[in-house]
Amino acid sequence: DAKTTQPPSMDCAEGRAANLPCNHSTISGNEYVYWYRQIHSQGPQYIIHGLKNNETNEMASLIITEDRKSSTLILPHATLRDTAVYYCIVGSPGSGNTGKLIFGQGTTLQVKP
Amino acid sequence: GAGVSQSPSNKVTEKGKDVELRCDPISGHTALYWYRQSLGQGLEFLIYFQGNSAPDKSGLPSDRFSAERTGGSVSTLTIQRTQQEDSAVYLCASRKSGLAGVGEQFFGPGTRLTVL
Secondary structure, X not given: OOOOEOOOEEEEEOOOOEEEEEEOOOOOOOOEEEEEEXXXXXXXXXXXXXXXXXXXXXXXXXXXXXXXXXXXXXXXXXXHXXXXXXXXXXXXXXXXXXXXXXXXOOEEEEEEO | OOOOEEEOOEEEEOOOOOEEEEEEOOOOOOEEEEEEEEOOOEEEEEEEEEOOOOOXXXXXXXXXXXXXXXXXXXXXXXXXXXXXXXXXXXEEEEEOOOOOOOOOOEEOOOEEEEEO
16 A cells, blocks of 8 residues: 555646645654656656655655655646646665555646646 | 556456556656555556666566566566456656656556456
């Protein structure tokens, strides 16, 4: 079972920041938070991941709360091409861990003009 | 560079037939995953290959499903005696080795399987 909870859907105006929340209250100390997205009829695409500290890359920012029980993915200037299903996934590294992704239902983000 | 490729992109078959789906991972990626995505179940893990290690088959739904990875590169997923509930998009992903379990997985475009 997925270890995360996300709202099923969200809307965002084009050009505005999209803030996608994720709850992972049972996350353990060595588990990372990953975000992927899936645009219609395509395979999932990696966005970002983090452990404790906030992370930023060219696609998005990831804000993780101090207790690590929740996080927020921020798309700073959403465009119509960001319309997709966004998946928040927790997983642990370490010897013997496969890195397999356990997907939940995700959040369908609709960016509107 | 080239991404993960999968073939065929679409496959229609009759119930009871066997099918083979192919995945070409990114060159140099030692980890390879199969997932499937169906309307009722979302995205689910099927099987994982890492180098010469024994694969993690824990996600395969029945013994009709099998997969192999030859030479540490190309992988084929075989479904025997297909059933209508096998209809789904089958996705392959690969990952560069490194910190075990950590890192970006690159997904292919998927094979859409329809069992009539």
